[in-house]
Amino acid sequence: MDQTSMSTAQLEALTYPEIVANTLDDQGLARRCPLDNGRHEGIPAFDLGDLDKLPLELLSKALVQIDLRSLTDLRRVNQRAMEVVDSIMQYQVIVAHAPNSLRGILAIGTGQWITCQKLYDQLCIADCDHCGAFGGYLYLVTCKRVCFFCFSQVPDYLPLPPSDALQRFGLDRRIPKSVPRFRSIPGCYTREETDIRTRLTLVDSACARQAGIALHGSVSAMEQHATDVASMRRLAYAAKRMLKAEGALIPTPHRPPPAKAYDGRETNPRRFLAIVRAPWLDLRTRSLEWGFHCLSCLYMDDPWQWTAKFTAETFHGHFEECGKKMEVGDCPMRRQYVGWLEYMGLL
Ligand SMILES: [Zn+2]
Ligand SMILES: [Zn+2]
Structure with a gap:
């Protein structure tokens, strides 16, 4: 198999997303620590006093460098503070994706x-x-x-x-x-x-x-x-x-x-x-x-290798060394797995 030819479907077949x-x-955490983003009800409007005299861009640059406890405390002060913190690009990315x-x-x-x-x-x-x-x-x-x-x-x-x-x-x-x-x-x-x-x-x-x-x-x-x-x-x-x-x-x-x-x-x-x-x-x-994790590593039962995570970019190289060189030994499960890889045209 050509390294660059691994399709999304093949990648999905050779890997799994998470270990427990x-x-x-x-x-x-969502229940214990709700971030309440976008919920402005019940919070007084007001302004940020002297801080409001600064251009929003400058304010964001300063706030992104303060510690997260102070930043989230500030966010709770009033609606204006919440709007300002929510407008920080880095904060938005964190709340949206992580x-x-x-x-x-x-x-x-x-x-x-x-x-x-x-x-x-x-x-x-x-x-x-x-x-x-x-x-x-x-x-x-x-x-x-x-x-x-x-x-x-x-x-x-x-x-x-x-x-x-x-x-x-x-x-x-x-x-x-x-x-x-x-x-x-x-x-x-x-x-x-x-x-x-x-x-x-x-x-x-x-x-x-x-x-x-x-x-x-x-x-x-x-x-x-x-x-x-x-x-x-x-x-x-x-x-x-x-x-x-x-x-x-x-x-x-x-x-x-x-x-x-x-x-x-x-x-x-x-x-x-x-x-x-x-x-x-x-x-x-x-x-x-x-x-994601490599299914071949799981079959190899290596006590640590199977915890390793890969990206689409790094997995191709790993599979060349792992899945393609899997030692079947006398393990019927591995033999069956390698047979499946051959059937799928992955070896
Ligand atoms: Zn592997
Ligand atoms: Zn490490």
């Missing part, structure tokens, strides 16, 4: 770290920020485009409880304000359908790590500090216990909590709490691309 990932956008990304940001409360322009820019990028493959998802803590493989595997996309971040990165008593944090939405997450019944407060791992490195000067100094603090706590506890045993009038010492084991599993539900599916807005063709 149970990410944040599967938690009823409303769950905005809903997700507002629902978990990361809007103060993300501008409207940043979210729009991420919709216009196709590639995963980490590996460069097609990224069909957004990580809404720092607003980065990611692929399934990376958000399930890479430490940067595993948000941490503040206490874990303090301990791991040798931070003092508080996580710096510059480190994005969020409160999760209760729901059913991961492909294993893990129920998360409470709202968890979590911080971005990569930013917390950077804050630790900045505080200590280097990765090794940060790690050494974290180790030293843990040893000091253990020594202090042992010393107080000894004094208490000898009859000293001191409060009963509390055993320092053991260092929590790092749970980097790909099935850790924390990895799914701030992830939404998001289309790529291809500015060359003015079209939306959600990406």
Whole structure:
């Protein structure tokens, strides 16, 4: 088969649109966080005061650079504010084509770290920020485009409880304000359908790590500090216990909590709490691309390859390496599938 001859029908036959990932956008965001676009009833008209003296174009340019929490707060002030925000091109695109990304940001409360322009820019990028493959998802803590493989595997996309971040990165008593944090939405997450019944407060791992490195000067100094603090706590506890045993009038010492084991599993539900599916807005063709999965990869049962997403552009090359070179082995299902590919003239 000539690479360029794959028809839309053939492409559809060789691929499938989605896997059930149970990410944040599967938690009823439209109901939990309605954007109420176009609903002006019940909101006072009024104007924007001195801001109205600016030309609309200039106002839009300024507003697109403010954080999404402030922007959506402003939008609620009155009808005029709503009209102005709704007229921002980037806001219109987000609401029309990726409303769950905005809903997700507002629902978990990361809007103060993300501008409207940043979210729009991420919709216009196709590639995963980490590996460069097609990224069909957004990580809404720092607003980065990611692929399934990376958000399930890479430490940067595993948000941490503040206490874990303090301990791991040798931070003092508080996580710096510059480190994005969020409160999760209760729901059913991961492909294993893990129920998360409470709202968890979590911080971005990569930013917390950077804050630790900045505080200590280097990765090794940060790690050494974290180790030293843990040893000091253990020594202090042992010393107080000894004094208490000898009859000293001191409060009963509390055993320092053991260092929590790092749970980097790909099935850790924390990895799914701030992830939404998001289309790529291809500015060359003015079209939306959600990406799709390769059926041959599914038949090959590769534990990770089948989560990869492709575009019409990248799939041709992939099929040459995957579907056309499928090793049938003694698997009757694969044999049947390859027979079907031959029958369809796809091999
Ligand atoms: Zn990736
Ligand atoms: Zn494949």
